[in-house]
Every structure is written in structure tokens, then in C-alpha cells.
Amino acid sequence: MKKVAIIGGETHIGEVTQLAGKQLTIVGAVVREDQKEWARKAFNAPVFTEESSLYDQANPEIVAVANENDRKAAAVMGALEKGCDVIVDKPLAITATEQQRISQYLRARPERKLLMLLTLRGHPLWSGMREQVQSGAIGAPAFCHVRMAVRLKRKERPPWFLDVRRSGGMFLDLLIHGIDLVEWVTSARVKALTALTGNLGAPSDEYLRDHAAVFCEMDNGGSAIVEGQRMLPDTKGSDYRMHVAGTQGYADLSMADNRLTLTNPNGAEVVVKTLPEARSVVADWLAGGALVDQESSLRANRLALLATEAAALRERMET
Numbered sequence: 117m118k119k120v121a122i123i124g125g126e127t128h129i130g131e132v133t134q135l136a137g138k139q140l141t142i143v144g145a146v147v148r149e150d151q152k153e154w155a156r157k158a159f160n161a162p163v164f165t166e167e168s169s170l171y172d173q174a175n176p177e178i179v180a181v182a183n184e185n186d187r188k189a190a191a192v193m194g195a196l197e198k199g200c201d202v203i204v205d206k207p208l209a210i211t212a213t214e215q216q217r218i219s220q221y222l223r224a225r226p227e228r229k230l231l232m233l234l235t236l237r238g239h240p241l242w243s244g245m246r247e248q249v250q251s252g253a254i255g256a257p258a259f260c261h262v263r264m265a266v267r268l269k270r271k272e273r274p275p276w277f278l279d280v281r282r283s284g285g286m287f288l289d290l291l292i293h294g295i296d297l298v299e300w301v302t303s304a305r306v307k308a309l310t311a312l313t314g315n316l317g318a319p320s321d322e323y324l325r326d327h328a329a330v331f332c333e334m335d336n337g338g339s340a341i342v343e344g345q346r347m348l349p350d351t352k353g354s355d356y357r358m359h360v361a362g363t364q365g366y367a368d369l370s371m372a373d374n375r376l377t378l379t380n381p382n383g384a385e386v387v388v389k390t391l392p393e394a395r396s397v398v399a400d401w402l403a404g405g406a407l408v409d410q411e412s413s414l415r416a417n418r419l420a421l422l423a424t425e426a427a428a429l430r431e432r433m434e435t
Contacts, residue, residue, distance in 0.1 A: 117137075117138075117139055117140055117141045118139065118140055118141070118177050118178050118402065119140075119141050119143045119174070119175065119176050119177045119178070120132065120140045120141065120142055120143065120176055120177070120178040120179070120180055120203075121142075121143055121144045121145065121146075121170050121171075121174050121176035121178070121179050121180070121200075122142060122144070122145040122146070122147075122155075122159060122161075122179075122180045122182070123145070123146050123147075123167065123170070123179060123180070123181050123182070123183055123191045123195075124146075124147060124148075124181060124182040124183025124184070124187075124188075124191070124205075125145070125147040125148070125151040125154065125155050125158070125182065125183075126182045126183060126184070126205065126274075127182075127205075128182055128205045128233055128235070129180065129182040129205070131203075131205075131233055131235060131396065131397070131398050132180040132182075132203055132398055133158065133159065134396070135396070135398060135399060135402070136159075136160075138399075139398075139399060139402045139403075140178070140402070142159045142160065142161040143161060143162075143174040143175070143176055144161050144162045144163070144164055144170050144173065144174030144176070145159050145161055145162070145163050145164070145170070146163070146164050146165070146166070146167050146170050147163060147183075148183075161174075162174065167191070167194060171198050176200055177200060177201065178200055178201045178202070178203060179191070179195035179198075179200045179201075179202055179203070180202075180203045180204075181195065181202060181203070181204040181205065182204075182205040184274075184276045184282060185207055185210050185276070185277075185282060185283045185284050185288070185289065186210055186276070186281070186282040186283075186284070188204060188205070188207065188208065188209060188210075189208065189209035189210070189211070189214035189215075189217070189218060190214075191204075192204055192208065192209070192218055192230070193217060193218060193221065196218070196221055196222070196225070196228050196230075197221075199228075200228075201228060201229040201230065202228075202229070202230045202231070203230075203231045203233065203398060203401070204230065204231070204232050204233070205232075205233045206232050206233055206234070206288070206289070206292050206293070206416075206417070207232075207284055207288035207289060207292060207417050207420060208230075208232050208413065208414070208417040209417060209421075210283075210284030210285075210288055210421075211421075212421055212425075215414070215417055215418055215421060218230075218414075219414055219418075222410065222414075229401075229410060230410050230413060230414075231397065231398065231401045231408055231410070231413060232408065232413035232414075232416065232417065233397060233398070233408075234292075234293065234296050234397060234408045234412065234413065234416060235293075235397055236293050236296075236297060236356075237296075237297075237300060237395075237397055237407055237408055238394060238395035238396055238397045238400070238407060239371075239394065240391040240392050240393065240394050241369050241371060241374065241375075241376050241391065242297060242301070242358070242369065243391070243392045243395070244369075244376050244388055244391040244392055245301055245358055245360065245367055245369050245376060246300060246301045247392065248367050248376070248378060248388060249301050249302060249360050249362070249367060250301075250303060252364075253364075253365070253367070253378055253380055254360065254361070254362030254363075254364055254365040254366055254367055254378065254379075254380055255362035255363030255364030255365065255380075256336070256362055256363045257301075257302040257304065257336070257338060257360050257361070257362045258337075258338040258339075258361055258362055258363060259338055259339055259340065259359075259360070259361040260298050260301070260302060260338075260339075260340035260341070260342075260358065260359065260360050260361075261340070261341050261342075261343075261357075261358070261359040262294035262297060262298060262340070262341070262342045262343070262357070262358050263294075263343055263344065263355060263356065263357040263358075264290050264291060264293060264294050264342070264343075264344035264355075264356055265344060265345050265346075265347070265348050265354065265355040265356070266290070266344075266345075266346055266348055266353070266354045266355075267346065267348045267349070267350060267352075267353060267354070268317065268326060268346040268347065268348075277289075278321070278323070278324055279323045279324075280323050280324070280325050281323055284424065285313060285325050285328070285424050285427075286313050286325050286326075286327070286328035286344055286345075286346075287311065287313065287328055287330065287420045287421075287423040287424045287427070288417070288420045288421065288424060290328075290344045290346075291328055291330060291342050291343075291344045291420065291423065292416055292417065292419075292420040294342035294343075294344065294358075295330065295332070295342050295416060295419045295420055295423065296412065296415075296416035296419075297358065298332060298334075298340045298342060299415075300412070301358070301360060302334070302336070302338070302340075302360065304334040304335055304336040304338060305334065305335045305435075306332045306333070306334060306335075306340070306419055306435055307333050307334065307335045307434065307435055308332075308333040308432055308433065308434045308435060309330050309331060309332045309333065309419070309422060309423055309426055309432070309433055309435070310330070310331050310426055310431075310432045310433070311328065311329065311330040311331070311423040311424070311426040311427040312328065312329055312330075312427050312430075313325050313327065313328035313329075313424075313427045314326075314327060314328075315327075316347075317346075317347050326345060326346045326347050327343075327344070327345040327346070327347065328343070328344055328345070328423075328427065329341060329342065329343035329344075330342050330343075330423040330426070330427075352372070354371070354372070355371075355372055356370075356371040356372070357369060357370050357371070357372075364380050364381060365378065365379045365380030365381065366378075366379050366380075367379075368385075375387060376388040376391065395407060418435075419435065422435060
């Protein structure tokens, strides 16, 4: 088993901790002061005050980074420079300068490995959608629409999460999954994009962003829209969907309904009953798999950064 240290205790660290005792041994953690008691119990490992102590005393092989978004890039670079491989929750970085530094380091040191938690690639519905599209079941993909809608949950969120200066905004924190899935499902690549984001639910909150959308021009001549929002009422927890239209039909995915359907010459809205098994992107990566390869991790973050810039400048950005 590999020795893993944890930096940060935000939402998706469970993707790593669920493998404790199986493929990973947790050897230590650094978390915020208010998370220390929880971390000691949850990780069953020493909790350090400083990252330097974590490295000196725990001697990890892998570092899992799940701290505040504006602190992720520094933690990733710190781990790489200590000779560790890295698992990082999205986003990898919230500025182009941070991304460039990490990318350059990895190019110069190919022995170092990095995984960003693009977890939906391991979900049966999304991997099933990919199988159907790439099998030719709907012909050549021409248009995609991805929706990623959640509740704001203001009272449950830490302050940094509600501040675009620290979270990086909607594209980096939420729509990054949808942008990645467009390319992964269709095998087409985004060649240019335009984007918009804003705050309609609480306009007096200057640094909140509650909706966003990006229009993607694809290199196969098709197009895609990825949109998301944090304005769902408490009656619905989340609403993730994907629609892919092809030259011979279309496929629809709804996570809320746990349903994938096909409409093509063989039938209308036929439920796909046989789906791939759920896969942990972390377990796959540890085993040397390529469910989420390093280039995809870097590219998804770079595209989300470009969407953020496109929305800020109100300009079309080429990739």
C-alpha cells in the first residue's frame, strides 16, 4: 500500500479516504484549526500544524490535496517539490500562472504523477453515455448540452467557497466536470469558447457567483453548451444532465432519475439497462490505469480557466 498524506479536509477527500486500508495508508494530515478534531477521528492518523512537519515526520509517497481552492496550487507544488505524487480535488489551480508553473514542473519531471478528481468519469451513467456515443449508437456527435445545477447551501458552506476571489468561480469549481465530460464522451476537442457568469440570486453579495454557462466550438465541427447554477430550491438536491445529439439520434442522461436513454432508428427513448460498473478514479490511477490521465487533468483545468477569462473579458477564447 502507498503512504498518503492529506492536506485539507474539504468535501471530496472521501474519494481518497475510502481506500484507506485497501490501496492506501494515511500517515498524516494538515487541516484548518476547526477541522483538526474531526480529522483525527476521520483519518485515524496524526494531524500536524505545519506542512513541513507533515513531510518530515510522515514521509508520504502521495499527497492528497483537498484544501481551499486558492491554496490548492501552492500545496500541489509543495508536494511535487518534496518528491511526492499528487491527488488533488478540482480545481488544480485558480490562476493561469499557477497552472503554468505546475504544468512546467510536470513536463520537466515526468517521473512525478498528478491526478485531479474528475470523479464523474467513473460513474456508470457517464461512462455508459461515453460507451453509447463512441459505439456509434447515435451516429457522429454534433451537439452536447450538460447541466450541472445544485443548491447554494449558504449556511453549510465555508466562507471561502462563497467568495469568487478564493473559490475561482463557477467554471473552476463546478462546470469543470461538464467541460471535461464533453471532450471525454465525444472524443472531440474544444477549439474555442465564449462564456458568461454572474449573480442573480443575491446581487448585493459582490463576490458570489450563482450561475454560469460556456459555449464551446468543437474541432469536429460540432458545438456544446455547459451550464450550471447554484440556485436550486431545497426541494431538489442536484440536477446533473447530459444530452448528446448525433447524426442518427440522441442520448439523454439524468443523474436524478438514474437513467440513460437512446433515441435512434432502433427506437425512441429506449432505456440503456446495462451500464459499466462504478469505478474509483483514484483506485484506477493507483493501479496504473488511465481513466483520468494526467493530460486530461491539466487540460480540464486549463479549459475552465479559459472559460473564466472569457466570461471576465466577454471575449471568444481559442484553446
